[in-house]
Amino acid sequence: MMGGAGHIPARVLRREPAGEGVLRLVLAPVGAPGFPAWQPGAHADLVLPGGDAAGEPLVRQYSLCGDPADLSEYHFGILREADGRGGSTWVHDRLRVGDEIAVGAPRNHFPFAPVAAPAARTLFIAGGIGITPILPMLRQAMAEDRDWRLVAAARSRARLPFRAELAALPAHRLRLHCDDEAGLLDLAGLLAGEGAGTTVYSCGPAPLLDALQSLAEDAPWQLRIERFSAQPAPAGRSDRPFEVVCRASGKRLRVPADKSVLQVLREAGLRVESSCRDGVCGTCELRVLAGTPDHRDSVLTAEERAEGTHMMVCVSRAVGDVLELDI
Ligand code: FES
Incomplete structure (x- = not known):
């Protein structure tokens, strides 16, 4: 068995292309009928054996993007980041169908909250691979008949991940935005009419989330975000004991x-x-x-x-x- 305490052995069932540089990784539990339950917005550790230069496992977090009702599989969407910390390239280049790795129990710091009022609106803003935690939220929003919209943005059409899933969504609720066709997304314009009944859920690159956080400071709407990478330390900050x-x-x-x-x-x-x-x-x-x-x-x-x-x-x-x- 791979991994340490709390890690679940899992086998690679499928690897499927899900957009330019994006892989959908499907895992099945080994020695158990199902994985632990999870809710939309959750992520889990993947423990990748012999992943670093010293041969130690790499532990990386990826959002769960499948169906929370089906615990026979975990789905992850993983963008190959050649300049990243090595986890995504390891998965893309070395992990094969049938290989065994370990998965951590899901954790959720990006929960999809129940609607506060019947007139509540949900606006999802996904930047590139940031669509992954939002996919299961969309499923829940539709099951609960919520009033929702999705803006899925990427640098180009080819770089929009999970295009098949996006194409299956109701067209009047979906807006695809490609920077190379329409310029940078006008967030202020997009959010200008939103009031206190709107909650914005967003995941994507840091500049997108930074811009949303700054708009949210004076806005009536609520913002919930998930970051994939740490915010840089403010210039000139020094640590003291x-x-x-x-x-x-x-x-x-x-x-x-x-x-x-x-x-x-x-x-x-x-x-x-x-x-x-x-x-x-x-x-x-x-x-x-x-x-x-x-x-x-x-x-x-x-x-x-x-x-x-x-x-x-x-x-x-x-x-x-x-x-x-x-x-
Ligand atoms: S170890 Fe991930 S937040 Fe501290």
Whole structure:
């Protein structure tokens, strides 16, 4: 069996082209009738054996894009990123039908919320491969007869992934936008008429999500996003040391400027699950019992950050001199 605690052995059932540079990877569980249940917006770790230069497994997160009602298969849409961190090229170039890998239990930091009012509207904005977590949301939106629209954007028509799925959607709810035909997507214009009853769900490249976040600051509509990669650190930011009090284990640890909380906890023998170590997957989340976190992740919402009750210890630090954690 591949992988560590909480990982599920899985076999590659199919590899199918799903657009330029995009592969639909279909996995089946090994030794179990089905995979764990999941909800639209969830992602899971793929544990890719011998994936890095030292022969250690690569662990990468990908959104589940199949049907949550069918647990006999997990579907992932994976864009080959030649300049990425190696996970997508490993899947594209080395993973074959019949190979066994491991999958982590699904986690969801991009949940598709129930509609708040009968007149509520849902606007999906997908940038390129960002369509993957949105596909199962579309299925649910149609099953619940919601008022929804999808704008699927890409640099060119060839780079729109999952074209067959998009072509099967009701045409009056779908807008395809290709930059090479129509220029950059006019987000401000697109959202100009939306009111408090609209929730925007978006996933895609950082510039798209950054622009939406800045528009949302003064907008009546709600925004929910999922990032694939960490936001860059603000220019000129420097880290300072602080202390972490671990209430459950009774340890008091110093976090130097050049180490993360996660590193320090691990070095002290404390077990903390982690995966991306980049603040995007949510695996290393710990409860904050006292002190104020300096949030640097791309997982928590603005409200969750303001509450300050949880933090991603792989990247986030402390505002003050001491943080107390539930570990
Ligand atoms: S390990 Fe992924 S957010 Fe910390």
